[in-house]
Amino acid sequence: MTIANRHPGVRIGLDVGGTKIAGIARADDGTVLATVRSATGSGGEAVLSGILDAVHALRAQLDTVVELLSIGIGIPGLVDVAEGRVLHAVNLGVESLAISARVRDAIGVPCHVENDVKAAALGAASLRDDSAPIAYLNLGTGVAAGVVVDGRIWRGSRGTAGEVGHFVVDPNGRSCGCGQRGCIETLCGGGALARAWGRDGEWPVRDILDAAAVGDPTAIVLRDDLFRGVAAAVRALVLSFDVETVVIDGGLTALADRLESGIRAALRSDATTSPFLQSLRLDERIDMLPAHSPVAAIGAALLGTALADTTSFDKEIVPHG
Amino acid sequence: MTIANRHPGVRIGLDVGGTKIAGIARADDGTVLATVRSATGSGGEAVLSGILDAVHALRAQLDTVVELLSIGIGIPGLVDVAEGRVLHAVNLGVESLAISARVRDAIGVPCHVENDVKAAALGAASLRDDSAPIAYLNLGTGVAAGVVVDGRIWRGSRGTAGEVGHFVVDPNGRSCGCGQRGCIETLCGGGALARAWGRDGEWPVRDILDAAAVGDPTAIVLRDDLFRGVAAAVRALVLSFDVETVVIDGGLTALADRLESGIRAALRSDATTSPFLQSLRLDERIDMLPAHSPVAAIGAALLGTALADTTSFDKEIVPHG
Numbered sequence: 001m002t003i004a005n006r007h008p009g010v011r012i013g014l015d016v017g018g019t020k021i022a023g024i025a026r027a028d029d030g031t032v033l034a035t036v037r038s039a040t041g042s043g044g045e046a047v048l049s050g051i052l053d054a055v056h057a058l059r060a061q062l063d064t065v066v067e068l069l070s071i072g073i074g075i076p077g078l079v080d081v082a083e084g085r086v087l088h089a090v091n092l093g094v095e096s097l098a099i100s101a102r103v104r105d106a107i108g109v110p111c112h113v114e115n116d117v118k119a120a121a122l123g124a125a126s127l128r129d130d131s132a133p134i135a136y137l138n139l140g141t142g143v144a145a146g147v148v149v150d151g152r153i154w155r156g157s158r159g160t161a162g163e164v165g166h167f168v169v170d171p172n173g174r175s176c177g178c179g180q181r182g183c184i185e186t187l188c189g190g191g192a193l194a195r196a197w198g199r200d201g202e203w204p205v206r207d208i209l210d211a212a213a214v215g216d217p218t219a220i221v222l223r224d225d226l227f228r229g230v231a232a233a234v235r236a237l238v239l240s241f242d243v244e245t246v247v248i249d250g251g252l253t254a255l256a257d258r259l260e261s262g263i264r265a266a267l268r269s270d271a272t273t274s275p276f277l278q279s280l281r282l283d284e285r286i287d288m289l290p291a292h293s294p295v296a297a298i299g300a301a302l303l304g305t306a307l308a309d310t311t312s313f314d315k316e317i318v319p320h321g
Numbered sequence: 322m323t324i325a326n327r328h329p330g331v332r333i334g335l336d337v338g339g340t341k342i343a344g345i346a347r348a349d350d351g352t353v354l355a356t357v358r359s360a361t362g363s364g365g366e367a368v369l370s371g372i373l374d375a376v377h378a379l380r381a382q383l384d385t386v387v388e389l390l391s392i393g394i395g396i397p398g399l400v401d402v403a404e405g406r407v408l409h410a411v412n413l414g415v416e417s418l419a420i421s422a423r424v425r426d427a428i429g430v431p432c433h434v435e436n437d438v439k440a441a442a443l444g445a446a447s448l449r450d451d452s453a454p455i456a457y458l459n460l461g462t463g464v465a466a467g468v469v470v471d472g473r474i475w476r477g478s479r480g481t482a483g484e485v486g487h488f489v490v491d492p493n494g495r496s497c498g499c500g501q502r503g504c505i506e507t508l509c510g511g512g513a514l515a516r517a518w519g520r521d522g523e524w525p526v527r528d529i530l531d532a533a534a535v536g537d538p539t540a541i542v543l544r545d546d547l548f549r550g551v552a553a554a555v556r557a558l559v560l561s562f563d564v565e566t567v568v569i570d571g572g573l574t575a576l577a578d579r580l581e582s583g584i585r586a587a588l589r590s591d592a593t594t595s596p597f598l599q600s601l602r603l604d605e606r607i608d609m610l611p612a613h614s615p616v617a618a619i620g621a622a623l624l625g626t627a628l629a630d631t632t633s634f635d636k637e638i639v640p641h642g
Binding site for chain 2: 132133156157158159160161162164166167168169170171178179180181232235237238239240241242243271274276277280
């Protein structure tokens with residue numbers, strides 16, 4: 001077989017975040033052939049330029065015989081998957097952008113767009129040793145989950161699948177941007193915790209843990225909220241989908257062991273009065289990823305392969321805070 | 322074509338409840354060819370006898386050329402689907418019973434067993450005009466849901482799929498049999514409401530609604546709990562699975578319009594402060610079945626046809642109160 005007979009195909013996956021784009025070019029056997037990191041702009045045209053620049057930067061690293069099969073993009077916001085349009089990407093200053101059409105016009109290959117948490121869920125599932133369904137719980141500014149079954153993202157009817165961040169667990173809790181009080185997100189969302197903490201700092205949640213460790217009463221309450229909130233999210237996912245494992249990821253994972261041990265402890269202590277919960281062994285069913293795991297870009301690359309979804313109903317697209 | 326060439330097949334479906342067995346013989350085109358109602362006994366041997374008697378009673382109504390293809394049984398309790406064994410069927414006084422094996426020994430056809438709520442979910446889904454995924458929320462002594470996707474029951478990893486009754490929505494709420502406080506079931510489970518009401522009566526939940534209608538303060542609180550609890554269960558199902566429709570069934574549906582209008586009102590009023598929730602139009606997304614809808618027996622009959630499940634992981638089976 002000569003080299004000319006081998007035309008390996010690659011898929012590009014871009015994780016387009018509020019501040020940076022992380023991209024890979026991935027062969028179908030999982031090999032990552034190129035990577036890129038660049039800044040995201042603000043506003044539709046800047047975001048699009050950033051996407052195209054990242055694509056060009058990846059292609060420049062690839063052998064010319066390599067065929068680009070597809071481009072996949074994970075982006076925070078509400079995504080109309082059928083059209084490949086993102087809506088209400090508040091962090092990027094984008095209200096509505098027809099990403100798939102624009103990228104396909106510019107590059108000439110199919111382009112698939114998905115909500116970043118769902119894309120990351122797909123990537124996380126692809127890296128696991130078994131093919132059991134998983135929930136992927138993203139702890140970042142907000143809190144949301146994705147569920148992957150048989151290599152496919154669970155897509156619900158109106159875009160609220162996995163929105164465990166907006167389960168109310170305490171009617172007397174803090175107010176949430178979604179308009180309810182006492183949502184899980186008010187307990188363990190990075191943005192909500194930073195607002196509740198109210199002190200400037202580069203990384204409020206880390207400051208909360210540091211201050212709690214030396215006895216600050218406000219910090220101790222917020223630290224407990226963080227752990228309890230994540231525990232509630234894990235329970236919500238197990239009592240609905242009953243996945244065996246909840247994979248935990250997102251910006252908060254940089255807190256590493258302190259976060260992981262706190263979540264496990266909360267899962268155990270919340271079960272003290274309940275043989276039912278104890279029997280579920282929830283503390284053994286979480287899998288926290290190392291910080292900066294590239295699952296979002298990997299999952300984005302896989303969007304071109306996840307052809308059929310468990311559900312594919314597109315009703316009105318729902319904006320929410 | 323002579324009659325001898327036509328050997329229609331039927332599937333028997335039995336809904337084995339705490340007090341009665343409801344059974345059907347169903348052709349694969351949906352025609353119900355025979356029905357039976359009988360009393361359930363208590364204890365494993367009595368339950369088994371009741372099952373076999375119901376099977377014989379159905380067969381006696383069928384033409385002799387009809388072939389019995391399978392027997393399906395929905396039963397309250399934890400079911401090991403692979404083995405066809407029911408565990409902890411407290412209402413029937415059964416701790417462990419190998420139903421499939423015993424029935425197959427006696428009758429000679431395959432026998433499939435499933436938890437009654439999951440079987441009913443399958444039946445409810447089969448009767449709908451479209452094939453979109455649904456959640457089926459059963460409001461009875463307890464509260465639990467089943468989810469059906471593409472004609473298959475969603476089965477989780479350890480038997481807790483759809484256990485929305487044990488989502489905690491108020492840390493200061495009433496104690497639940499599961500050991501937690503403030504579960505959804507403590508708000509809208511028939512058993513929990515009857516205990517909270519504390520007055521004898523044939524049908525405590527109806528008595529609560531009647532008393533609330535004439536201003537009884539305790540009843541008003543409990544009526545509000547009922548509606549709020551069901552609304553929370555609907556939200557839990559939409560914010561996790563994001564089904565388009567939550568089908569509502571179970572013993573409480575005999576309360577008919579009073580229950581349905583109360584649930585819708587709670588869904589609307591809970592959304593007052595949240596444009597997000599309002600946009601979901603949850604009050605338009607419930608479908609309450611008429612009382613005594615035969616979905617459980619229909620779903621049980623279909624168990625013989627639902628060959629592949631979305632998930633089929635059998636971990637340790639989990640008992641819970």
